Amino acid sequence: MAEVIKNPNVLRKIQEEIDSVVGRERMVKESDLTHLNYLRCVVRETFRMHPAGPLLIPHESLRPTTIQGFHIPAQTRVFINTHALGRNRKIWADVDEFRPERHWPADGSRVEISHGADFKILPFSAGKRKCPGAPLGVTLVLMALARLFHCFNWTPPDGETTIDTTEVYGMTMPKARPLLAVATPRLADHTYH
Ligand code: HEM
Numbered sequence: 265m266a267e268v269i270k271n272p273n274v275l276r277k278i279q280e281e282i283d284s285v286v287g288r289e290r291m292v293k294e295s296d297l298t299h300l301n302y303l304r305c306v307v308r309e310t311f312r313m314h315p316a317g318p319l320l321i322p323h324e325s326l327r328p329t330t331i332q333g334f335h336i337p338a339q340t341r342v343f344i345n346t347h348a349l350g351r352n353r354k355i356w357a358d359v360d361e362f363r364p365e366r367h368w369p370a371d372g373s374r375v376e377i378s379h380g381a382d383f384k385i386l387p388f389s390a391g392k393r394k395c396p397g398a399p400l401g402v403t404l405v406l407m408a409l410a411r412l413f414h415c416f417n418w419t420p421p422d423g424e425t426t427i428d429t430t431e432v433y434g435m436t437m438p439k440a441r442p443l444l445a446v447a448t449p450r451l452a453d454h455t456y457h
Contacts, residue, residue: 318347
């Protein structure tokens, strides 16, 4: 929400996509979500810049192993720094810019939000202990955002021109200050009932 309100151009593109898929006479349904590819890019970009758990959940090696030249002894606590992965300049250009377009697939295929084959974004980790709730998590996030952006225009509070997206560093990374924004209905009255 904060990054989208901070970037009105992104909000406009999300609303154009939802209007073209859903129209303005009904609410977004779960079956619409697969067709909202730009919104899927927005969520993927959010997970790149602001993963909820920057170091995921710690794991411990059972046996000694070597991964890409790094030796990991047995019984070692291992963290995956997914926050650093999302800001790695060898992988991503303009790392501090919220740019959902970077995830738009050249062939127009559906955007994968949980990690795809490339392991470039790992909000739910990977492998056999990966989050089993990932499909439900993705659906709930897409549904909540789709409805909020479809039903309302969003702007910073009166007198403010931008949104502060500073985070607190820790095992989870909440916003340093709560999001304040003004919501204005954009659909006909009867649609909300
Ligand atoms: C956007 C929402 C969510 C995010 C970002 C998220 C992220 C994560 C991460 C990073 C892990 C650690 C994986 C690892 O150990 O490497 C995890 C584990 C787990 N998550 Fe989620 N999760 C989300 C939603 C959910 C939901 C909706 C459920 C249940 C309905 C769920 C259930 C679990 C469980 C049970 C584990 C432990 C799996 C295990 O240790 O085998 N999560 N999640």
